[in-house]
Amino acid sequence: xxxxxxxxxxxxxxxxxxxxxxxxxxxxxxxxxxxxxxxxxxxxxxxxxxxxxxxxxxxxxxxxxxxxxxxxxxxxxxxxxxxxxxxxxxxxxxxxxxxxxxxxxxxxxxxxxxxxxxxxxxxxxxxxxxxxxxxxxxxxxxxxxxxxxxxxxxxxxxxxxxxxxxxxxxxxxxxxxxxxxxxxxxxxxxxxxxxxxxxxxxxxxxxxxxxxxxx
Amino acid sequence: xxxxxxxxxxxxxxxxxxxxxxxxxxxxxxxxxxxxxxxxxxxxxxxxxxxxxxxxxxxxxxxxxxxxxxxxxxxxxxxxxxxxxxxxxxxxxxxxxxxxxxxxxxxxxxxxxxxxxxxxxxxxxxxxxxxxxxxxxxxxxxxxxxxxxxxxxxxxxxxxxxxxxxxxxxxxxxxxxxxxxxxxxxxxxxxxxxxxxxxxxxxxxxxxxxxxxxx
Numbered sequence: 001x002x003x004x005x006x007x008x009x010x011x012x013x014x015x016x017x018x019x020x021x022x023x024x025x026x027x028x029x030x031x032x033x034x035x036x037x038x039x040x041x042x043x044x045x046x047x048x049x050x051x052x053x054x055x056x057x058x059x060x061x062x063x064x065x066x067x068x069x070x071x072x073x074x075x076x077x078x079x080x081x082x083x084x085x086x087x088x089x090x091x092x093x094x095x096x097x098x099x100x101x102x103x104x105x106x107x108x109x110x111x112x113x114x115x116x117x118x119x120x121x122x123x124x125x126x127x128x129x130x131x132x133x134x135x136x137x138x139x140x141x142x143x144x145x146x147x148x149x150x151x152x153x154x155x156x157x158x159x160x161x162x163x164x165x166x167x168x169x170x171x172x173x174x175x176x177x178x179x180x181x182x183x184x185x186x187x188x189x190x191x192x193x194x195x196x197x198x199x200x201x202x203x204x205x206x207x208x209x210x211x212x213x214x215x
Numbered sequence: 216x217x218x219x220x221x222x223x224x225x226x227x228x229x230x231x232x233x234x235x236x237x238x239x240x241x242x243x244x245x246x247x248x249x250x251x252x253x254x255x256x257x258x259x260x261x262x263x264x265x266x267x268x269x270x271x272x273x274x275x276x277x278x279x280x281x282x283x284x285x286x287x288x289x290x291x292x293x294x295x296x297x298x299x300x301x302x303x304x305x306x307x308x309x310x311x312x313x314x315x316x317x318x319x320x321x322x323x324x325x326x327x328x329x330x331x332x333x334x335x336x337x338x339x340x341x342x343x344x345x346x347x348x349x350x351x352x353x354x355x356x357x358x359x360x361x362x363x364x365x366x367x368x369x370x371x372x373x374x375x376x377x378x379x380x381x382x383x384x385x386x387x388x389x390x391x392x393x394x395x396x397x398x399x400x401x402x403x404x405x406x407x408x409x410x411x412x413x414x415x416x417x418x419x420x421x422x423x424x425x426x427x428x429x430x
Contacts, residue, residue: 017425021400021418025377032378047402085424086417103318113417114424154427162240163247179427181419185236187262195426199419202301202328203236204396204412209300209329210232211410212369212394 016057017084022047023054024080030073039070086114091153093146093177094120095168096160097127097137100183100201104157105132117157119146140171147175154178162186231272232299237262238269239295245288254285301329306368308361308392309335310383311375312342312352315398315416319372320347332372334361355386362390369393377401 026046030038040058044051058071063079065071081087094101094117104110105120121140122128128139138146147153156177160168165186172180179195182188185202241261245253255273259266273286278294280286296302309316309332319325320335336355337343343354353361362368371392375383380401387395394410397403400417 012425014422017422018415018418021415021421022402025399025401029378048404049402084421085428086421088424090424090427099322099324103322106321107314107318109314110416110420113420115420155423163244179423181423184240186240187237187264189263195423197419197423197426199414199416200233200236201325201414203233204414205325205328205330206236206299206301207229207232208370208394208396208410208412209303209305210227211412212305213300 012060019057027073027077031077037069038073089116090114091116091118092155092157093153094157097122101159105135144175157181159183227275234272242288242292246292250288252284253288304331305329306331306333307370307372308368309372312337316374320350359390372396374398
């Protein structure tokens with residue numbers, strides 16, 4: 001923690017990327033409480049984790065620690081926010097305005113973390129032409145046209161029924177989408193180079209139910 | 216796959232539990248298409264996975280495969296639904312009716328997978344006494360009373376701001392909640408025996424942003 005550690009150009013391991021938001025949360029809270037420095041031992045105590053793990057994770061991020069005092073809380077917060085991509089706004093399209101899709105459109109919290117859903121697509125004639133939370137809903141057939149109109153959209157949020165999950169993914173990818181945030185419990189196939197992040201609430205529910213039964 | 220494999224009493228590994236919903240999705244689609252049998256090689260092809268991995272995962276579930284034809288699609292669907300806990304209704308309380316919490320209350324899709332949020336808690340006087348999607352919102356102070364009134368609530372959904380995430384978790388656990396579904400990007404601490412499932416949309420977003428930058 002004593003020396004300036006340069007950001008590596010290596011791919012950051014997924015477990016590290018999953019833990020970094022925890023450090024950011026704690027840094028933000030320390031900042032709120034007016035604390036100036038956070039050492040990895042302090043963070044370790046707060047998080048119930050190993051200090052060496054935290055120091056290792058933070059070595060991927062371009063942040064310097066000072067001997068004995070630790071990381072500057074302001075700097076740690078800013079560097080983590082920037083590193084995690086939360087300071088930059090990323091635009092996205094959402095596919096499938098069902099119950100979960102509609103809920104995500106209504107959740108303006110995503111914007112605070114750098115994701116702005118700018119338009120949604122569905123085939124339901126009752127939804128096409130309407131808006132949720134100010135976000136317009138177009139017919140899925142209009143996707144290629146809207147992709148060019150909006151420009152610079154790389155992320156597609158997938159919240160369709162499982163029976164069309166693959167088909168809609170194919171449409172998204174052939175239309176130019178580079179990353180699919182898959183909320184369906186369906187395992188989608190994509191060409192190499194396309195990013196897929198699975199966030200199946202149902203798989204997480206299954207984990208809870210299973211673990212509860214064992215207690 | 217030829218013999219009847221009994222459900223083990225071992226703890227099912229988390230990666231297996233994450234994959235089982237994929238097999239269920241595919242079994243449901245095959246059922247819809249009127250297909251009667253699914254072999255693990257067939258599932259492997261559909262899912263782009265290793266057949267031996269699928270057979271191994273399914274060995275945790277009480278389902279029998281027949282030589283050469285595979286699993287019966289109807290049986291596989293039912294057994295997986297039951298095993299994953301989706302056929303039984305689990306009731307839950309939600310804490311924090313902000314943007315994400317409100318969205319989850321509005322998402323009736325969770326009910327199809329065995330989770331029914333029966334009441335929500337918040338301290339905002341504008342929300343207390345109102346309803347979302349027919350679900351009443353009470354003041355957080357009323358939690359102990361409501362916990363006894365409703366009865367049999369084991370799951371708490373955590374969607375509060377990070378600065379009160381630990382405090383609300385402590386309230387939930389001391390009040391009798393056995394499993395916390397944590398949607399905050401804060402790492403909460405719980406006594407042993409309490410189930411925690413982290414579903415941080417923001418951590419998943421960070422993964423997408425990071426991987427997109429590498430492509």
